Amino acid sequence: MRAVADDLVLVTGAAGFIGSHLVARLLADGHRVVAVDDLSTGRLDNLAPARAQAGEGRLQFDHLDVTSDAFDGLVGRMRPAAIVHLAAQVDVRTSVERPLEDARHNILGTLQVLEAARRHGVRRVVYAASIAGYGDPPADRIPLTEDVTTPPISPYGASKRAGGDYVLAYGATHGVEGVVLTLANVYGPHQSTAGEGGVVAIFTGRMLAGAPCTVFGDGEQTRDFVFVDDVVDAFARAVRVPEAAGERLLVGTGVATTVTALFGHVAAATDYPHAPIVAPERPGEVRHSVVDPSRARSVLGWAPWTDVPAGVAATVAWAARAGDR
C-alpha cells in the first residue's frame, strides 16, 4: 500500500460556508488540500479565494457525494493523512420533513467517510458536530458542557450526534483518531440564508436590501454566535494537535447574545433605520443556548478572537461587496 501523504488533508463539504474558509486556512498553514463537495448547497465560487491563493498542485476539487463509491476510490488514490468531515444536510426543517434524506447525508455519509478512512490508512478524522445534538438542556446545564446528555429534539440533532458517536467509536474499534468539534451558532462571510444558525446572514441580507426583518417571540432568546474564522482556527488545530484524538469539544465563545441585541448590531453595521416585525415564538425553538469552551481552550490551545460587533461588521462588509458584483 502506498504511504499516507503527511501534508495532505481532505475536506468534505469544502464548497460550503465553513468548508470554504477552512480550505483557505489549511493551504495557508502549508497543507495540500483535496476539496470534496456534491454542490447540493455549496457553491464553487466560495472556493475562489482559496483557489487564487493555492500554489500549483496544492488544491484539487472533486465534485463528489461522500456516499458514493467514487469517494472511497478518491481516498484510496490520494491517501490523505487527515479528513475533515463537514459535508452534511444542515437544514433542521428538511430533517423533520425528510428524515431519511437527512440520515443518508449525515449518518451514512459519515460512515462512508469513516470506512474509507479505515480502509486507506487515514490517521485522523475531524468531525463537525452541532449543539443541536444536545437538544434543549435545562437552565442549570447552561452554559453547555461536553458531559450534558439531554437528547436531541430534531432528526438533524440526532443524525449529527450519531455521526460524532461513530467518529469516536472508530477510534476505539479501528484506531482511526477521531476529533469531534461541536459548534455553536457559526456566522460570517459565505453563509447562506438557509440552514442552521443563519440568523446573522438573514438579518444582513434583509437589512442591506432595506427589507422588513422579523424577530420571533420576545427577542430575549440567546445564542452563542461564533465567527467562522475562529471556528476554522479550531479545526486547523484539531487536525494537528496530538492530544485532541478521542475528544469531543464544544466550540463557541461562551458569550450569550440575545436576538434583539444581534438585531441592533446588524442594524448599526448596515444603517438600518427600521424596528423589527415581531411574530409569535416558533414552536420547537430552544430558548437559551451558550457553550462553555473551556475544554477546547485547554486541549487545542484555542480561543475565539472575534466579538459579535466585529464579526457582524466583517460579515456585512462581505455581503455588501458580494451584492455589488
Ligand SMILES: NC(=O)c1ccc[n+]([C@@H]2O[C@H](COP(=O)([O-])OP(=O)(O)OC[C@H]3O[C@@H](n4cnc5c(N)ncnc54)[C@H](O)[C@@H]3O)[C@@H](O)[C@H]2O)c1
Ligand atoms: N453553520 C453552523 O452554525 C453550524 C453549527 C453546527 C454544526 N455545523 C456543521 O458544520 C458543517 C458545515 O456546515 P455549514 O454551515 O458550512 O453548511 P453548508 O451547507 O454551507 O456546508 C455543507 C456542505 O456539504 C455539502 N454536502 C452535503 N451533503 C453532501 C454529500 N453527501 N457529499 C458531499 N458534499 C455534501 C454541501 O453541498 C455544502 O457545501 C456541517 O456538518 C454542519 O452540520 C454548522
